[in-house]
Amino acid sequence: MKTRWSFSPSWGLFNQGEITTPTTTPIRHFLMIKPVATLDDILHRGDWCAQLQQAWYEHIPLSEKMGVRIQQYTGQKFITTMPETGNQNPHHTLFAGSLFSLATLTGWGLIWLMLRERHLGGTIILADAHIRYSKPISGKPHAVADLGALSGDLDRLGARTKSTGADAGRNLWRRDAGCSV
Structure with missing residues (x-):
């Protein structure tokens, strides 16, 4: 399913999937992660x-x-x-x-x-x-x-x-x- 907003790969964000916790709004939420190699x-x-x-x-x-x-x-x-x-x-x-x-x-x-x-x-x-x-x-x-x-x-x-x-x-x-x- 396509989402309305896509994040630029140059930002280094990775979509981990949709957050499935119960919500009270029709807006879908996705977990986005930007890895850091080390501290x-x-x-x-x-x-x-x-x-x-x-x-x-x-x-x-x-x-x-x-x-x-x-x-x-x-x-x-x-x-x-x-x-x-x-x-x-x-x-x-x-x-x-x-x-x-x-x-x-x-x-x-x-x-x-x-x-x-x-x-x-x-x-x-x-x-x-x-x-x-x-x-x-x-x-x-x-x-x-x-x-x-x-x-x-x-x-x-x-x-x-x-x-x-x-x-x-x-x-x-x-x-x-x-x-x-």
Whole structure:
């Protein structure tokens, strides 16, 4: 049966069939799905992510030497990564300084992106940082900063009052081993 509205294949939508739940209107409803290969494909505001990564490389040259890369930004979650090679200690596990730097850049980066999203200016300063290494990590690390773990009051910046700051929770882990720092 032909439908009145057809979706362009260029939109990447696939018709999964008619929804058969009871309806009170004569309008037919269809379930349309647009697949995403992996969550790694999501890069909300890729232009800002490119600016951020370039700023890191220009102003913090060590970040480029370490190979820090933005892997994903969804608007809610910010993930960075770096290669294992060049970031190892003599024990063939990841160097604690590299892990600390990756975690710091990730938390700082999420706050930078949030300020851009909210059209706010300001200087981001790391005032206090603590990290606990529960066990050695080997393999390619990822650092995750999630808005759900964020505390503080950035809205006060928009009101032109002094902000209490924000604390971006950082979580470092190796995907295949589930290690965290």
